[in-house]
Amino acid sequence: MASSIVLLSLLCFSLISYQAIASRTMDPTKGFTSLPLDQSNFEVQWPYNMQEDQRYSFENGIRRMWVYSNDKPHFPTSHTRPRTEIRIQGYDYSSGVWQFEGYGYVPSGTSGVCIMQVFGATGHASTLMLRTYNGDLYYYSDKVIVKNIYDRWFRVNVIHDVDADKLHIYIDGALVYEAEGRGGESHYFKCGVYEQDDGSHYMESRWKGIKVLKKM
Template identity: 60%
Template sequence: MTLLLLIIYQTTIASAIVDPTQGFTPVSLGNSNFVIQKPYDVQVNQRYSCTNGVHQFWVYPTDKPFKNDTNTKPRTEIRISGYDYTCGIWQFEGYGYVPSGTSGVCIMQVFGGSPYATTAMLKIYDGSLKYYESPVLTPNIYNRWFKVNAIHDVGANNVKIYVDGVLEYDGAGRGANTHYFKFGVYLQNNPSNRTESRWKDIKVFKK
């Protein structure tokens, strides 16, 4: 009986894991598509590094914004350029890693909305990966690589978030506008003294 239950459990888990990119076409990404935003008064290498294809971002609550004419919170992010969109179905894929202690930070976003600034934000609070402040997508996210797929259907005003191939969020978007993808660290409420995320194998798809 125990063996049977284990087989049923493993089969159920396997059946829930899918490849969200099926039916999508990948776009070409190069270094020119990765625009780094960091506190305006420091050098890039003081808040960002890339080694063996792993992008590492960190920022502090005392840091400046990414430009001197904005009052937005500190960030070190990559803004994917060259693929801004206003219609269609687009998808971001990447593997993220958040070290323990990082909290109060957005690590990935679908920028653009109406009347909101964003359509989707993935945030870290106390070791949980959340969609904005709620719901929790995945608890105990620290110190491991996890795969993120974020699908934005502009016409249907729909957002789907997959974590490790499992659909964790399927809900309404936040209005049409010019959209693009970002990833890194962008401070939110009650940030930790140092926030960090790492990303690799970044891809963008469209339908």
């Protein structure tokens, strides 16, 4: 009898835990329209003294980007740190509600690097950065939003409501962070690897299933 009660209690606890997790997850793309993308929308930026295929590959639907901390910037007159990033072309925006979706992967050892950003702001270069430090995902370098992201695929949804000046970050369907916007006249999405403070010598991220969506 006692064992039956214990088993029943465990089942109830598991059900409650599952319902709690389920209640925190959702489909962030509901109510949005997915916009058409082709290869012309994916502008690759890589160290200017390298060939593209030395820092970028696109195979079996996976876009792999890597960079070293002693690499050059993406053009000779730039004073920025090394990067290999995709800049989404054709969907720059200045108003409305926009969304980036993609599945990201960060291999062990990659640290001190931006893997996704909303470019454009007032007084700053970007409105949002998702960074990786020692296996955790950060909003800029200020806030840990997800622990232990190394060596697994995770779904990223970033919603930017320009008019309300708000951003919502979802990981694997769960809302993990809300942030204020930073103004700016024009914005666009980027992903890849862009060295920040305390960057590791080698930095890499992989992306698949990239979408741009808009609330119509």
